[in-house]
Amino acid sequence: MAQEGLNPAADALPAEGWQGIVDDWATDKQAFYVPWGKAMMWIFLLSDTFIFTSFLTGYMNVRMSTAVEWPNPSEVFALTFFGQPIPLILIAIMTFVLITSSGTMALAVNYGYRRDRYRAAALLFATAAFGTVFVGMQAFEWTKLIEEGVRPWENPMGASQFGASFFMITGFHGLHVSAGVVYLAVVALKVLRGDYERSGNYEIVEIAGLYWHFVDLVWVFIFAFFYLW
């Protein structure tokens, strides 16, 4: 990390295009000019990408291969307001909540690097709060479907694979959000306490932000493929 002079190549701008990749990879030296924590978070997120893609691809396969009618998500996830059913509205609200939390997270990273620790901590707590709201709405959605008789092995509305895909994919995503809320709360407390003020290094906030934005990113794909498709 703060090892100035150890890697003079890091201070030079990389060569254009592929030459830059070859230069960075080809010699026996550091390949990624980012803090090690950030590189490790990116690699973790890469492995998570493979997990979520496996889930979504499995869902695609069972949905394609079932001979029974697939339930219409637009009706399954509708809520009735003032006697009027609004299609998919719960999921739309959850999407907006998560995007709002991504915005507050991006601002928290920025204020962290500006050494404005009270704003950074407040924004981190706000992000965690939005995450909690999201998980709460997901718990409501699960309760509603379980009451309607949807199970991982059966589903009164049509193809039984719907239940399996729904609980597996949204459950794993919800677990990521819940873990993220705890992670962000810990980082926020450390920001507030001045840990990074003393070390002069707010990279942890950006690394936590990468995780949180990834959770939002996965939701973009779940929203498109599971709920809208």
Added chain:
Amino acid sequence: MAQAEGQQHPLSIYFWIWGLLFLFSAFSYATDFLPDGFLRTGLILLFMVLKAGFIVAIFMHMAWERLALIWAILGPPILLFFLIGILAWEGDYTVLTRLDFFSEPLAPAGLDH
């Protein structure tokens, strides 16, 4: 280090992207009211890719990273298209087999499968 001070960008860019993500999410939701077809599917995919791109490029700061890191992270997922492709192929085969075996015989008698 090239980024000893980390990723610092003007706040305005985050507000812009935040706004665009809201807008495209609203558009995504609006596709639910369209009739099924290529237009709806195409728009779902278009807004999905745009939102994913903004999140990765701007919020996750990928646009400002070096190409060595960008390719190390965004390169391997290209392999996933093969997984999607072979499972789509397999799913198509499975459903045709199931329809053939589980449904009432629709074909006129004497037509062999």
